[in-house]
Amino acid sequence: xxxQVVKNKAMEIAMKIKKLGQDDxxxxxxxxxVGVALxxxxxxxxxxxxxxxxxxxxxxxxxxxxxxxxxxxxxxxSKGLNRGLGTLLxxxxxxxxxxxxxxxxxxxxxxxxxxxxxxxxxxxxxxxFFPGIKARYDYGVLIFILTFSLVSIxxxxxxxxxxxxxxxxxxxxxxxxxxxxxSILVCPVWAGETLHNSVTSNINxxxxxxxxxxxxxxxxxxxxxxxxxxxKGKSFVxxxxxxxxxxSMEDSxxxxxxxxxxHGKFRFRxxxxxxxxxxxxxxxxxxxxxxxxxxxxxxLQTQDPSQLRRMIEVPCKTLSSExxxxxxALATGMKAMTNPSSSSQVHLNAxxxxxxxxxxxxxxxxxxxxxLLEIIPDATVASIxxxxxxxxxxxxxxxxxxxxxxxxxxIEATVSPEKPQLLHxxxxxxxxxxxxxxxxxxxxxxxxxxxxxxxxxxxxxxTSLPT
Amino acid sequence: xxxQVVKNKAMEIAMKIKKLGQDDxxxxxxxxxVGVALxxxxxxxxxxxxxxxxxxxxxxxxxxxxxxxxxxxxxxxSKGLNRGLGTLLxxxxxxxxxxxxxxxxxxxxxxxxxxxxxxxxxxxxxxxFFPGIKARYDYGVLIFILTFSLVSIxxxxxxxxxxxxxxxxxxxxxxxxxxxxxSILVCPVWAGETLHNSVTSNINxxxxxxxxxxxxxxxxxxxxxxxxxxxKGKSFVxxxxxxxxxxSMEDSxxxxxxxxxxHGKFRFRxxxxxxxxxxxxxxxxxxxxxxxxxxxxxxLQTQDPSQLRRMIEVPCKTLSSExxxxxxALATGMKAMTNPSSSSQVHLNAxxxxxxxxxxxxxxxxxxxxxLLEIIPDATVASIxxxxxxxxxxxxxxxxxxxxxxxxxxIEATVSPEKPQLLHxxxxxxxxxxxxxxxxxxxxxxxxxxxxxxxxxxxxxxTSLPT
Numbered sequence: 001x002x003x004q005v006v007k008n009k010a011m012e013i014a015m016k017i018k019k020l021g022q023d024d025x026x027x028x029x030x031x032x033x034v035g036v037a038l039x040x041x042x043x044x045x046x047x048x049x050x051x052x053x054x055x056x057x058x059x060x061x062x063x064x065x066x067x068x069x070x071x072x073x074x075x076x077x078s079k080g081l082n083r084g085l086g087t088l089l090x091x092x093x094x095x096x097x098x099x100x101x102x103x104x105x106x107x108x109x110x111x112x113x114x115x116x117x118x119x120x121x122x123x124x125x126x127x128x129f130f131p132g133i134k135a136r137y138d139y140g141v142l143i144f145i146l147t148f149s150l151v152s153i154x155x156x157x158x159x160x161x162x163x164x165x166x167x168x169x170x171x172x173x174x175x176x177x178x179x180x181x182x183s184i185l186v187c188p189v190w191a192g193e194t195l196h197n198s199v200t201s202n203i204n205x206x207x208x209x210x211x212x213x214x215x216x217x218x219x220x221x222x223x224x225x226x227x228x229x230x231x232k233g234k235s236f237v238x239x240x241x242x243x244x245x246x247x248s249m250e251d252s253x254x255x256x257x258x259x260x261x262x263h264g265k266f267r268f269r270x271x272x273x274x275x276x277x278x279x280x281x282x283x284x285x286x287x288x289x290x291x292x293x294x295x296x297x298x299x300l301q302t303q304d305p306s307q308l309r310r311m312i313e314v315p316c317k318t319l320s321s322e323x324x325x326x327x328x329a330l331a332t333g334m335k336a337m338t339n340p341s342s343s344s345q346v347h348l349n350a351x352x353x354x355x356x357x358x359x360x361x362x363x364x365x366x367x368x369x370x371x372l373l374e375i376i377p378d379a380t381v382a383s384i385x386x387x388x389x390x391x392x393x394x395x396x397x398x399x400x401x402x403x404x405x406x407x408x409x410x411i412e413a414t415v416s417p418e419k420p421q422l423l424h425x426x427x428x429x430x431x432x433x434x435x436x437x438x439x440x441x442x443x444x445x446x447x448x449x450x451x452x453x454x455x456x457x458x459x460x461x462x463t464s465l466p467t
Numbered sequence: 468x469x470x471q472v473v474k475n476k477a478m479e480i481a482m483k484i485k486k487l488g489q490d491d492x493x494x495x496x497x498x499x500x501v502g503v504a505l506x507x508x509x510x511x512x513x514x515x516x517x518x519x520x521x522x523x524x525x526x527x528x529x530x531x532x533x534x535x536x537x538x539x540x541x542x543x544x545s546k547g548l549n550r551g552l553g554t555l556l557x558x559x560x561x562x563x564x565x566x567x568x569x570x571x572x573x574x575x576x577x578x579x580x581x582x583x584x585x586x587x588x589x590x591x592x593x594x595x596f597f598p599g600i601k602a603r604y605d606y607g608v609l610i611f612i613l614t615f616s617l618v619s620i621x622x623x624x625x626x627x628x629x630x631x632x633x634x635x636x637x638x639x640x641x642x643x644x645x646x647x648x649x650s651i652l653v654c655p656v657w658a659g660e661t662l663h664n665s666v667t668s669n670i671n672x673x674x675x676x677x678x679x680x681x682x683x684x685x686x687x688x689x690x691x692x693x694x695x696x697x698x699k700g701k702s703f704v705x706x707x708x709x710x711x712x713x714x715s716m717e718d719s720x721x722x723x724x725x726x727x728x729x730h731g732k733f734r735f736r737x738x739x740x741x742x743x744x745x746x747x748x749x750x751x752x753x754x755x756x757x758x759x760x761x762x763x764x765x766x767l768q769t770q771d772p773s774q775l776r777r778m779i780e781v782p783c784k785t786l787s788s789e790x791x792x793x794x795x796a797l798a799t800g801m802k803a804m805t806n807p808s809s810s811s812q813v814h815l816n817a818x819x820x821x822x823x824x825x826x827x828x829x830x831x832x833x834x835x836x837x838x839l840l841e842i843i844p845d846a847t848v849a850s851i852x853x854x855x856x857x858x859x860x861x862x863x864x865x866x867x868x869x870x871x872x873x874x875x876x877x878i879e880a881t882v883s884p885e886k887p888q889l890l891h892x893x894x895x896x897x898x899x900x901x902x903x904x905x906x907x908x909x910x911x912x913x914x915x916x917x918x919x920x921x922x923x924x925x926x927x928x929x930t931s932l933p934t
Binding site: 016032045117 | 849
């Protein structure tokens with residue numbers, strides 16, 4: 001029995017390891033890369049000619065590899081450069097201070113050195129509280145304090161501190177170079193690319209929610225069975241929640257990305273900071289979706305839908321799904337690094353026109369309401385959806401700004417983007433512009449959305465329009 | 468002219484340094500503590516008897532101090548214990564592996580060692596991707612890899628690797644002990660206390676917003692001048708935004724806090740994890756406030772308030788300010804670590820009764836509305852406020868749960884908490900229960916809120932009730 005328990009536990013851990021590797025195979029590759037880098041620097045010890053050159057300082061190479069080899073290239077570069085720069089600066093400062101201390105004679109030397117170590121350690125530690133230094137040079141300042149203390153303290157004992165400083169610096173350079181080369185040359189994980197993909201996928205998550213929301217919220221209008229819809233909608237409902245707390249990850253990725261050289265489609269000075277702006281607008285939109293999501297809860301939905309709900313159903317569904325499609329087009333364009341204006345603009349305009357239809361419906365259909373409290377949930381959903389269109393517009397502007405700053409390729413749309421817009425502005429009657437009309441406009445622009453829309457059409461086919 | 472520029476720049480930097488120190492004087496103390504600790508370990512080099520005992524390994528003590536001395540006690544303890552444990556485990560493993568490698572003869576030794584270094588470095592690196600290990604033992608695993616590589620690699624050259632391991636461990640212990648003692652004994656900064664204060668102050672920020680919201684939103688109803696109110700309200704409007712992105716800071720503080728011994732009013736096993744639950748509910752509430760805040764924008768407010776707005780003004784104001792007061796009472800109770808149930812419950816019940824009044828107003832005053840679109844902003848505000856009451860209730864329950872888990876002191880209220888509740892339930896008419904009635908209930912329970920409420924009364928004194 002005891003063996004069985006151990007066996008089960010071992011199986012469980014093995015499954016966890018397998019899952020961790022499957023979720024992101026780059027983790028396995030990274031672990032192997034660290035192993036290879038460490039084995040390479042071991043050569044400093046094993047191989048005699050190298051050992052004779054560097055001596056016991058070879059441990060600094062090992063230490064450098066272990067400490068600076070991070071998951072992304074940017075983080076490795078940032079740590080490596082910080083370490084190199086910190087060591088260099090502190091080394092020279094340490095030599096200078098040692099010279100000064102030597103002047104003060106045998107008795108005074110430890111006191112002078114002690115005072116310098118205290119002053120420099122305290123002020124450097126304080127400098128780490130500056131947000132700008134904390135974000136980018138924290139590790140460099142740490143290494144600065146460390147190296148300065150070591151050089152100035154050992155300088156008192158070992159007279160050849162110049163040799164020590166030189167050996168330490170050269171081994172750090174070798175260790176750092178090995179790390180950086182392996183990190184860049186073998187299956188590199190770029191912080192910039194990670195940031196780019198993460199921002200894009202966050203926009204996609206919001207798009208999924210908005211595309212699914214209409215069908216989910218108005219589902220009970222058709223047959224009152226809500227359980228099925230909730231089950232079906234679980235996946236898109238949970239997705240956006242990850243966006244809410246994405247700030248710290250995006251901040252650190254943007255900090256690492258600026259150290260990275262040109263890679264893939266990204267230039268050296270790619271506007272990484274602008275991704276933070278897009279990320280922040282994405283979170284703004286996610287906060288609104290969070291407010292919207294409170295109204296998906298079944299007990300808020302009456303079995304017998306109010307007249308208001310019947311009235312706003314079509315414009316709300318169109319608004320929500322078109323906003324979602326606009327976001328999806330933005331995300332797809334961003335991912336491919338093409339100018340997103342044409343395809344997403346079509347959907348954004350459709351969403352805006354649905355917003356106007358919604359406003360018109362709200363203006364017209366007032367007299368019949370009997371109880372304000374009953375219509376409050378629907379009115380709130382309508383109001384939040386209207387706000388979301390504004391949010392999507394802001395996000396769209398920010399992405400267009402990014403596409404200009406980062407010189408995204410502009411693709412020639414097979415259909416002029418103005419035409420469907422005008423066509424849309426012509427349909428004033430809210431009930432004429434049902435979802436079924438959309439595909440004619442869009443299929444020609446972006447092939448991938450064809451299937452997407454067909455699926456959508458299938459599900460909206462069951463929706464009996466209340467006209 | 469050039470000197471003037473340099474002078475100005477220097478003045479600017481000096482001002483920044485001064486501000487950084489004034490914002491949190493603990494930063495200055497921390498910097499001095501690090502300086503003192505480093506100067507202390509320098510003794511290993513300066514003082515001959517100590518140097519003869521430890522030899523060149525003294526650098527490990529210096530390194531330990533620089534690397535593990537963190538701002539909070541918990542972080543220092545966590546890093547120190549991780550470093551100690553990692554070194555110990557890796558040291559013993561390294562000795563074992565060296566013994567194995569020795570068996571394989573002169574030729575085979577480097578290969579055996581190389582294979583072991585690769586395997587152990589790769590698997591340990593992979594283990595850092597487990598969220599549980601990442602959060603708590605990341606540094607320990609790093610040190611494990613480092614020490615194992617150093618011990619097994621140097622073991623090949625220096626035959627006295629046992630001496631090396633022993634020296635390294637003992638100097639790390641000494642360095643770590645100095646750090647931990649200085650960190651705990653001299654003006655300690657506790658991660659647990661920081662977490663406690665941060666969660667409390669976040670609840671307070673939401674309370675400030677809710678207390679201010681009613682006056683701000685309905686301000687234009689009185690005289691149409693909105694600019695003044697916005698200027699006046701700036702401070703409370705901005706406060707809650709910091710809550711939205713508080714997750715990562717709270718997570719790391721909770722991780723550090725569990726390493727900390729008993730301090731101040733906190734036991735060793737204080738339920739720190741529960742603070743994360745409260746923090747998450749606080750953010751939930753902040754997301755709703757974010758949705759609410761979109762409606763504070765002046766262009767959404769009509770100069771001539773709708774009938775609905777006049778109708779919901781009093782219950783909305785009461786609901787908002789009572790929710791704010793309930794949160795403030797929760798925060799005050801939490802801060803003092805006393806049982807918050809009595810004082811906050813009074814306000815929460817008042818908020819709930821205002822919510823019911825609001826619902827009643829909405830039920831009654833329907834027939835007169837002429838245009839749904841015009842009333843949508845007010846309806847949305849009412850709806851979000853109703854949701855906020857639920858949020859405040861959840862938060863209140865979580866705080867009560869914390870007070871039970873953490874054995875908060877229960878203070879005897881000078882007034883029985885049931886009486887005002889019953890008194891409140893009696894006031895069915897929404898217009899009778901204006902804010903001016905509240906102070907009678909509360910002053911007796913909590914002295915500090917006296918001034919608070921008087922101030923509130925002063926500002927609401929300018930509000931002419933529309934009854």
